[in-house]
Amino acid sequence: MIPESYYRTxxxxxxxxxxxxxxxxxxxxxxxxxxxxxxxxxxxxxxxEKENLGEKCVLGLSGGSxxxxxYEELVRMYEEEDLNFSDVVVFNxxxxxxxxxxxxxxxxxxxxxxxxxxxxxxxxNFHTPDASINRTNVYEFCRKYEExxxxxxxxxxxxxxxxxxxxxxxxxxxxxxSTLTRLMLLDSExxxxxxxxxxxxxxxxxxxxxxxxxxxxxxxxVILLAWGEHKAEIIQKIVQGKVDDSVxxxxxxxxxxxxxxxxxxxxxxxxxxxxxxxxxPCVWNDKLIRRAIVWLCIETGKPILKLxxxxxxxxxxxxxxxxxxxxxxxNIKIFNDLQRTITGWPGGKPxxxxxxxxxxxxxxxxxxxxxxxxxxxxxxxxGGTLQRLVDQHHEVHVAYQxxxxxxxxxxxxxxxxxxxxxxxxxxxxNEQTLMEKCGEILQFLENEKQIxxxxxxxxxxxxxxxxxxxxxxxxxxIGIASENVYFLELPFYETGRIQKDKLSEKDVLKxxxxxxxxxxxxxxxxxxxxxxxxxxxxxxxxxxxALHELKNVEWMKECRIWMYRGAWSEWExxxxxxxxxxxxxxxxxxxxxxxxxxxxxxxxxxxxDDERLFWQRSEDxxxxxxxxxxxxxxxSYEAIEAFVEYKIFHY
Numbered sequence: 001m002i003p004e005s006y007y008r009t010x011x012x013x014x015x016x017x018x019x020x021x022x023x024x025x026x027x028x029x030x031x032x033x034x035x036x037x038x039x040x041x042x043x044x045x046x047x048x049e050k051e052n053l054g055e056k057c058v059l060g061l062s063g064g065s066x067x068x069x070x071y072e073e074l075v076r077m078y079e080e081e082d083l084n085f086s087d088v089v090v091f092n093x094x095x096x097x098x099x100x101x102x103x104x105x106x107x108x109x110x111x112x113x114x115x116x117x118x119x120x121x122x123x124x125n126f127h128t129p130d131a132s133i134n135r136t137n138v139y140e141f142c143r144k145y146e147e148x149x150x151x152x153x154x155x156x157x158x159x160x161x162x163x164x165x166x167x168x169x170x171x172x173x174x175x176x177x178s179t180l181t182r183l184m185l186l187d188s189e190x191x192x193x194x195x196x197x198x199x200x201x202x203x204x205x206x207x208x209x210x211x212x213x214x215x216x217x218x219x220x221x222v223i224l225l226a227w228g229e230h231k232a233e234i235i236q237k238i239v240q241g242k243v244d245d246s247v248x249x250x251x252x253x254x255x256x257x258x259x260x261x262x263x264x265x266x267x268x269x270x271x272x273x274x275x276x277x278x279x280x281p282c283v284w285n286d287k288l289i290r291r292a293i294v295w296l297c298i299e300t301g302k303p304i305l306k307l308x309x310x311x312x313x314x315x316x317x318x319x320x321x322x323x324x325x326x327x328x329x330x331n332i333k334i335f336n337d338l339q340r341t342i343t344g345w346p347g348g349k350p351x352x353x354x355x356x357x358x359x360x361x362x363x364x365x366x367x368x369x370x371x372x373x374x375x376x377x378x379x380x381x382x383g384g385t386l387q388r389l390v391d392q393h394h395e396v397h398v399a400y401q402x403x404x405x406x407x408x409x410x411x412x413x414x415x416x417x418x419x420x421x422x423x424x425x426x427x428x429x430n431e432q433t434l435m436e437k438c439g440e441i442l443q444f445l446e447n448e449k450q451i452x453x454x455x456x457x458x459x460x461x462x463x464x465x466x467x468x469x470x471x472x473x474x475x476x477x478i479g480i481a482s483e484n485v486y487f488l489e490l491p492f493y494e495t496g497r498i499q500k501d502k503l504s505e506k507d508v509l510k511x512x513x514x515x516x517x518x519x520x521x522x523x524x525x526x527x528x529x530x531x532x533x534x535x536x537x538x539x540x541x542x543x544x545x546a547l548h549e550l551k552n553v554e555w556m557k558e559c560r561i562w563m564y565r566g567a568w569s570e571w572e573x574x575x576x577x578x579x580x581x582x583x584x585x586x587x588x589x590x591x592x593x594x595x596x597x598x599x600x601x602x603x604x605x606x607x608x609d610d611e612r613l614f615w616q617r618s619e620d621x622x623x624x625x626x627x628x629x630x631x632x633x634x635x636s637y638e639a640i641e642a643f644v645e646y647k648i649f650h651y
Contacts (some may be wrong), residue, residue, distance in 0.1 A: 002264060003283045006276055017280045023272040024224075024239045024252055025259040028267045032227040035261045036069030037472060039159065039223055043070070044077050046157055046221075051087055056125075058149075060158030060211065061115070062093045062169065065534075066225040067159055071115040078119040085119040089152060091145075092128035093160060094169040096205040096365040097138065097183060098283025099131050129209045142181045142209060149181075155219035162226050162438045163190055166234050166247035170210035175248045179212030213251055222258040226266040229569060235262055237271035261351075277316050284323065286337065291574035292317055293334045294632065303633025304335045341579045346562075346643075347383045347394045347522060358578035358645075359522070359560065360552060365394045366521035369514075373526050373539035374404040375471035375487075379478070380618050381564045382524060383590035384582035385641050390479040397518055399486040399511075400471055401539040403464035406455075408599045410445045413462050417441050462491070466599055474596035478589075486514060489506035492538055503538050503545075511546035519555040523547070527644065528565030544646075561646040570621045571642045573628060582622060582639040591615045 007028035009015040019026070029035040043059065050057035061067065077083040095107050098624045108128040116126050127148060149155060160168045167173065170184045181221050185207050216222060226235050238249045239260055245251075252258040276282050277292055295306055300311050309327045312318060324330045340356045343349070347366050348359035368389055372378035378386060380400055390398050394417050421438045424431055449455075455463070468487055475485050490507040525543050526536050550556050562578060565571055582590065594615040595601055601613060612620070622639035630636040 004272060005283070006272055007264065007267065014280065014292055018272045022239050023241075024250075026267075026270070027259060027261050028270075028273070028301050029261070029263055032069055032263045035225070035227065035263055036067075037073050039067075039070045039072035039225065039261050040077065042221075042223065043074060043157060043159070044081075045085050045087070047083060047088055049257075050156070051084060056087045056089050056152065058089045058091070058152045058154070058156045060091045060093045060155045060160075060216075060219060061111055062160050063095075063110035064161050066161035066227055066529075068110075070225070071111075071161065073152045074115060075118045083119075085121045088121055089125045090116065090127065091149060091155065091211075092126075093158065094208050094210040095129040097129070097133070097207045097209050098135075098205075099129055099133060123288060127452045133209070138183050138209065142183065145181045145209075146215065149568060151217065155215075157221040157223070158216055158219040159223050159225065160216065160249075161222055162231065162234060162249050164230065165190060166238060166249045168213075168216060168224065168249045168252070170208040171213050171216075171248040173246045173248060175213055176245060177213045177217065177251050177254070180214055181209065181211050184208055184210050217251065220257065222252060222255055223259065224252060224260045226260065226262045228263070229265045229268065231262070231266040232269045235260065239270060253420060273566050275370065277319065282319065284319070284420065287574050289330070290334050290337060291572070292320065293330065294573050294628075297632055301597065304331050304338075305633050307331050309616070310443055311635060312383065313315075315442055335633065338629070338632060341576050342581065342629070342640075343578060344388070344581055345392065346578065346580050347389050347392055351606050358643075363521060367395045367397070367518055368524070369399060369518050369520040369524045370524040371526065371539070371543050372398060372400050373536045373567060374402055375400045375467040376404070376474070376594065376600055376614070377526050377536075379474050379590065379593040379597070380614050382580075382641050382643075383478075383593050383618070384586045384622070384639070385524075385564075385580045385643075386480075387478050387586060387589055387593075388580065394522075395484070396480050397427070397484040397520070398471075398475060399488055399514055400468075401488050401490050401511075401542065402488065402535060404467045405460050405464035405494075408463035408466050410449070410459075412466055412599045413459055414442060414445055416466060459546060467597075468591065470597045470599060476595045477593050477596055488514070490539070490542060490611070492542075493535065503541050507538075507542040508545045508549065511543055512549060515550055516553075520559055523559060523561045524643075525561060525563050527565060527646070534537060547648060556648070561648065562643040563646050564641070564643055565621075570625055571644055573632075575644050576625075576642045578643040579625070579629065580641045580643070581626070581635075581637040582641060584638045587622070587639050591619065594618065 006018065009018055027035070027038065029038065045055045060434065074083070078085060090111070092108055092111060099108075108130070111126070111128070120649060127145070129141065152395050162168055165173055165187065167190060170186060170190065171179065172184060172187050172190060186205065224238070234247070237247050238252070241247065241250060243250045243253050255343050264273070272279050275292075275295060276288070282288060293304060293307070296307060296311060296315055296317060299315055300307065302311070307327050308319060312321050312327055312330075320330050321327065324333070341358060345357070346359060347368060348361045348364065349357065350361055350364035354361040370378050370382070370386065377431060386396065417438045421435060423433060437458065441456075441462070444456055444459065472482055472485055476482065488510050490510055492501045492503055492507050495501055525540060527540060547556070547561065602613075620639055625640040625642055626637040627639060
């Protein structure tokens with residue numbers, strides 16, 4: 001838990017001290033909801049001020065997912081607080097080109113669906129690129145768009161989100177501060193980032209009409225939004241780095257009324273959050289001390305036990321010397337702390353002293369339930385640990401929370417259906433209904449399906465079935481019995497579209513009976529909040545909601561919950577409470593179990609912004625964790641999978 005004093009100070013001098021490394025004003029909030037409410041409040045206040053002056057309020061608003069909470073709060077303010085939008089003018093900050101209308105993902109569609117059509121903005125006051133723009137008139141449109149903005153004396157406030165490459169709107173790396181509204185080619189990183197809104201990367205537009213950096217700089221106020229761990233690295237560059245055209249959002253440092261509004265997850269690389277000892281006195285606890293020592297080891301290039309008093313003093317950690325008396329006392333404490341996270345017995349070692357082990361020795365064997373958001377997250381994230389749990393004779397169950405059906409390519413379905421047809425014919429079966437259904441599916445996929453069109457129920461069923469069979473194959477390879485594998489198909493996911501529903505009670509009620517049936521001694525959950533598609537977060541929330549419902553049931557009082565990370569990031573070492581070493585042979589078996597998910601190995605639509613395949617990401621991540629332990633002076637392993645314990649308070 002990060003102390004609130006690190007990101008919300010009440011003392012002016014302390015506030016300056018905390019933010020001394022930051023070149024762009026930055027407001028940090030506990031979560032995206034808090035940040036969205038603040039931003040909507042700023043917009044609402046501006047709308048009311050303009051209304052009182054009898055002036056129009058001219059806004060530049062973005063599509064995408066980051067501002068959706070802001071729009072939801074603005075709609076609430078309209079419905080419950082009489083916020084009047086009749087004198088509000090909205091300019092769409094960016095739009096994909098060419099524009100295909102409402103049958104495709106577009107920023108205009110996002111704005112209309114989540115805000116424009118829900119409040120009393122006059123239709124003529126919403127300005128956006130549309131289907132009338134083509135290759136012959138696009139430059140003329142851009143010129144007139146700028147003239148129209150100038151006719152309103154510029155934008156009063158603009159809300160933008162930041163891409164993973166530091167782009168605001170679609171001002172890609174290399175954009176200059178003098179640029180106006182123009183047609184921009186999207187680079188490969190931006191296209192990969194956008195792929196979460198499409199069935200495959202091939203459907204992502206390769207260009208967009210975007211307001212230029214000069215247009216944004218000329219706005220009266222700019223609010224930059226960023227939520228989530230996957231934005232942390234780029235936010236650090238924007239807020240604390242140099243102004244650089246390779247990170248276009250960094251130009252906001254030059255705006256006299258710009259601020260970043262971010263959540264704690266996006267702020268985790270800022271100095272006041274990640275190295276608070278560099279900006280002032282700290283609220284020291286075991287976790288922060290461990291983080292500080294690991295940082296000091298990296299800064300000095302020394303293992304823990306070789307750090308000296310001089311190292312501490314020269315790097316702003318003299319507070320620790322005052323608390324512990326000497327470098328040696330701190331060093332040995334943290335060394336032992338890290339040493340005790342390492343265990344080859346993730347389910348607990350029977351007949352052993354478990355005083356300093358991450359898991360208790362009894363009961364043995366344990367009933368273990370692993371929750372996997374998609375049908376491959378279990379093996380990608382904890383495949384080595386899963387194998388150990390099986391080999392050490394625990395009763396292992398795996399529950400796949402979603403079908404993952406939208407992450408299967410049409411090509412895989414065509415191949416499967418063609419196989420069914422040929423097998424049926426070769427065995428001289430006269431299954432007319434089956435053959436007709438196969439024909440319908442092939443006709444739809446090969447001849448009828450349009451770009452961006454949702455799959456039919458039959459196609460979604462087959463895609464889900466492909467992933468189920470792959471998951472069962474991987475489980476059999478590990479040694480998990482098929483009867484211990486469950487497919488929950490949580491309702492929030494089963495929309496057949498890229499856009500998923502919100503978490504509801506129906507999702508939680510699908511999980512509770514399984515927990516009651518198994519009554520596990522140990523549970524593993526995916527805590528990977530860096531998932532750019534959001535599915536992991538919803539699955540985590542669903543599982544935790546179910547666990548909290550059962551927290552006072554007797555068996556829950558003896559159940560331990562461990563959280564693993566997925567394919568996008570690893571736990572920082574100050575968080576790790578259980579580190580499971582993986583030998584070269586175990587790492588090879590883990591790779592093989594991941595490769596059982598054939599539909600996801602090379603052509604999966606949602607590989608994200610990382611070009612490495614999932615097994616490559618996983619191995620690199622596990623090896624990096626092992627290397628860090630080695631650099632700190634601990635034992636050298638081929639790879640390590642890491643876990644953090646989640647504790648539920650019992651009444």
